[in-house]
Amino acid sequence: MSNDQTQLTVTRTVDAPAKDVFAVLTLPARHSEFDGSGTVRAADDTERITASGQKFVMNMHADHMGGDYRTHNFVTAYDENKMLGWQPAPEEDGIAPEGPLGWEWLYTLTPQGSDATEVALTYDWSGVDDKELLQQVGFPAIPREALEESLNLLAATVTKG
Template identity: 55%
Template sequence: MTDEKKITVQRSIDAPAKEIFEVLSNPERHAEIDGSGMIVSDHKTDRISAVGQVFTMNMHAEHRGGDYQTDNHVVGYDENKLLAWKTAPAGEEPKGVQWVYELTPNGADSTDVSLTYDWSAVTDKEVLKRVSFPLVEEEALEATLAKLASVVAS
């Protein structure tokens, strides 16, 4: 589902929420499940375990001129249910882009997973002038959930 300033995709994954959350809360695994192709690797981050943590990712995108890093500020954490962060260029405060994973058990061995890419809180005029949202298309988000399903199935 796409609205004017956010995109949400959903998928049922044949795995318990705990197994899915295990992958999502480990930044070392994010490049493995990234459907956008922009995540290169984790930058020595511990497992996500609480709101307030910051994890850094090594990224690559032509629209950014190649390699760069992002700092991801954890703003939502509910073990096996919710993981959310606001992203920003490394060393900067977030400007309003947020990523949210929500997990809802659907039986013992199945979980409904939704992924939301939300830029509705971006109000910085310079950012809005410089960036053409969405930077990540719905198809890339769907690919992320497909890769997540594949990773937890193996």
């Protein structure tokens, strides 16, 4: 991978309507079910995401982040049954961040007939301009294979209901 790459995108067809996929994506309490990276533990927030500008908090674990931590996720994209995106920011010493730090998770849904949806998952760190953070995290912190596994798990989660 070249050092100038700033995003990864993977796609997969899910055998479910876009509204069913979107229903799972917009419930933070279900995010651990389709996390292929193994970092998402549980959501503090159980309310459904309904608009850009909202925030939800997740309990996480990653060695490169020092173990257990919490992220505040700022919803940056919301288009019902079509798109959902957020930018996370970890808490520091129990203090909530004022805003995101520049990387984004974006799910784009494209119907493929009435019972299938192409789901694209983009992990984009092009907005990270803090050189120390770039070095600390070592983007991409989550490899392509984990993104692909996230879509596989999402498909399984959506089809089981």
